[in-house]
Amino acid sequence: METGFKLSGKGLVKTYKTGDATIQVLAGATIEVSAGEMVVLLGPSGSGKTTLLHLLAGLEKPDSGSVFVNGTDIYSLSDAKRSRMRREQFGFVFQSFNLLSSMSALENVQIPLWTLGRKNARVLAEEILERVGLAHRIHHRPGQLSGGEQQRVAIARALVTQPKMVFADEPTGNLDRSSASSVMDCLVSAVRDSNAGCLLVTHNMQWAEVADRVLYLVDGRVEVERK
Amino acid sequence: MIRMIARLAWWGFTRDRLKVAFMILAVVGGMAAYAVLEPTLNHVSATSMQIWRTEAPWDISVKGTGVHSLVKSLRSISGIAAYEEAFLFDAILPRGQMTLLALKGQCEPGGGATPMLSLECVEGRAPSAQNEIALTQGLAETLGLAVGDTVSLLPMDGEGEPVPFTVSGILAAKIRVPVFPVVTREGASSVQPDLAKSECLLVALDGRVDIAKVASALRKLAPEAEVVTLEEQYKGISTGFSYADAVGSAAQVVTMIVAIAALTSLFFLGERTKSYQIGVLKAVGVPSSWLVLSSAVEGVMTLSAGCVLGWVLVTQFYSVAVPSSLPSVVPGLKDILRVLVPGGAAGILTASALVVSRPASSLLRDW
Numbered sequence: 351m352e353t354g355f356k357l358s359g360k361g362l363v364k365t366y367k368t369g370d371a372t373i374q375v376l377a378g379a380t381i382e383v384s385a386g387e388m389v390v391l392l393g394p395s396g397s398g399k400t401t402l403l404h405l406l407a408g409l410e411k412p413d414s415g416s417v418f419v420n421g422t423d424i425y426s427l428s429d430a431k432r433s434r435m436r437r438e439q440f441g442f443v444f445q446s447f448n449l450l451s452s453m454s455a456l457e458n459v460q461i462p463l464w465t466l467g468r469k470n471a472r473v474l475a476e477e478i479l480e481r482v483g484l485a486h487r488i489h490h491r492p493g494q495l496s497g498g499e500q501q502r503v504a505i506a507r508a509l510v511t512q513p514k515m516v517f518a519d520e521p522t523g524n525l526d527r528s529s530a531s532s533v534m535d536c537l538v539s540a541v542r543d544s545n546a547g548c549l550l551v552t553h554n555m556q557w558a559e560v561a562d563r564v565l566y567l568v569d570g571r572v573e574v575e576r577k
Numbered sequence: 578m579i580r581m582i583a584r585l586a587w588w589g590f591t592r593d594r595l596k597v598a599f600m601i602l603a604v605v606g607g608m609a610a611y612a613v614l615e616p617t618l619n620h621v622s623a624t625s626m627q628i629w630r631t632e633a634p635w636d637i638s639v640k641g642t643g644v645h646s647l648v649k650s651l652r653s654i655s656g657i658a659a660y661e662e663a664f665l666f667d668a669i670l671p672r673g674q675m676t677l678l679a680l681k682g683q684c685e686p687g688g689g690a691t692p693m694l695s696l697e698c699v700e701g702r703a704p705s706a707q708n709e710i711a712l713t714q715g716l717a718e719t720l721g722l723a724v725g726d727t728v729s730l731l732p733m734d735g736e737g738e739p740v741p742f743t744v745s746g747i748l749a750a751k752i753r754v755p756v757f758p759v760v761t762r763e764g765a766s767s768v769q770p771d772l773a774k775s776e777c778l779l780v781a782l783d784g785r786v787d788i789a790k791v792a793s794a795l796r797k798l799a800p801e802a803e804v805v806t807l808e809e810q811y812k813g814i815s816t817g818f819s820y821a822d823a824v825g826s827a828a829q830v831v832t833m834i835v836a837i838a839a840l841t842s843l844f845f846l847g848e849r850t851k852s853y854q855i856g857v858l859k860a861v862g863v864p865s866s867w868l869v870l871s872s873a874v875e876g877v878m879t880l881s882a883g884c885v886l887g888w889v890l891v892t893q894f895y896s897v898a899v900p901s902s903l904p905s906v907v908p909g910l911k912d913i914l915r916v917l918v919p920g921g922a923a924g925i926l927t928a929s930a931l932v933v934s935r936p937a938s939s940l941l942r943d944w
Binding site for chain 1: 578580581584588592593853854856857858859860861862863864865866936937938939941
């Protein structure tokens with residue numbers, strides 16, 4: 351297991367206001383993920399898993415608490431530096447695939463590479479799409495792909511830059527059982543091959559078996575941890 | 578960075594065709610509305626201001642031997658809307674002395690504008706032969722004359738025989754129709770043998786220029802001539818034009834605001850519909866500034882396409898859609914581009930910044 355990369359969130363609190371109501375989603379959550387480690391975060395719908403993932407990924411600032419990447423508080427960085435950190439070190443797989451509908455599979459996978467200014471973007475994108483079994487679908491747009499295929503494109507997009515950390519938010523939530531297994535196999539093997547850390551957020555207990563560690567989010571805190 | 582911004586802008590421009598088409602339509606519509614509005618309002622106000630010309634359809638008369646030769650020099654004086662080469666002379670009618678008018682021919686500086694004088698008759702027609710005369714309605718009633726009757730004119734010096742004229746028509750009591758009896762040039766010569774003394778330039782101003790300045794310029798051109806200004810009449814016209822200009826400017830500003838607001842709204846809605854896309858791009862590390870810039874570039878491309886198309890359509894179809902008497906539309910288009918392009922770009926930039934400034938997590942929830 352690589353020890354050069356460590357992501358940690360400490361005492362994370364997040365509250366949302368909807369009209370007169372105030373909902374505390376996270377109440378001091380603390381979590382740590384290292385490179386090469388597959389962590390599954392379980393919790394019921396609405397428990398704040400996605401919010402915790404967004405906070406850890408630098409997408410949304412916590413009300414209090416800190417997120418550290420290799421000891422650097424990411425919310426002390428400017429927006430531009432945080433964006434740079436995301437494009438260089440993080441990869442994302444969303445429940446709704448979140449592919450850009452006007453672009454082909456190949457273009458969707460090339461986006462992070464273009465953002466990094468990689469000149470061999472097309473070759474790298476083609477290679478990874480081949481690895482996830484979509485070599486024959488590279489010029490198809492998301493609307494022309496099945497849900498499972500779209501999520502494979504999303505996995506390719508997340509891993510094409512060889513990130514240190516992959517955030518996967520309910521990656522099988524919108525898929526049928528057969529596609530879900532196939533996509534999860536694809537994700538786990540791709541993450542293992544790249545030796546990245548991975549935080550997989552799900553309410554499906556079935557995926558606990560792929561984890562190095564399983565965490566539970568209960569009442570806004572990461573309370574239970576088991577090997 | 579530049580390549581990425583260009584790519585995103587190009588995709589937005591070429592792959593969201595419906596939004597782009599609507600935005601181009603908004604630009605074209607704004608340009609067309611503005612372009613047609615300006616000359617139309619000017620034309621309407623110029624026409625309606627004629628009602629203030631109660632004494633005569635002109636504002637300045639320049640009378641003297643050889644003043645017709647000054648016509649070419651009139652172009653150097655700004656603020657002259659129209660002019661007429663005519664003859665104004667006095668003669669004795671059965672009821673006493675009266676001023677008569679004879680036209681040399683109708684003409685306009687630059688051409689295309691509304692004629693200064695009209696010889697519209699409520700009965701009969703304008704004189705066309707040497708012995709024909711058109712009377713005003715009031716004079717015809719006073720003298721008890723109708724079309725076909727004869728009236729005699731006696732030269733002012735009282736020498737010579739009375740010259741008989743047949744009434745060819747009764748002039749309408751309308752704007753631009755002279756309030757003097759009208760004869761032909763030949764008819765005028767028969768009553769006034771030395772007609773050169775009666776040469777006259779009748780000048781209508783645009784309502785915005787200072788009448789005293791124009792009169793002064795005309796006096797310099799023709800020091801020997803008699804320059805008469807109808808200042809009281811012109812005061813009413815000037816005031817009317819001030820109001821008309823204010824209304825016209827307000828209408829144009831409203832048109833601009835509507836066009837820019839339409840562009841901004843369409844772009845904002847377009848950006849909102851792809852907020853998840855912006856969220857994904859932010860999540861994968863595309864900086865907000867790149868996203869705003871790419872949206873701005875996309876907006877400018879759309880704006881430019883709309884301007885080019887609008888310019889072509891308006892200039893090509895303007896002459897078909899509106900009367901040929903209206904002035905060219907091109908100066909108005911230049912004005913609209915000066916306002917629409919920076920205004921539209923600022924609106925688009927603001928709309929884009931509003932969307933992009935939202936946190937990625939919030940944008941992703943819009944999926």
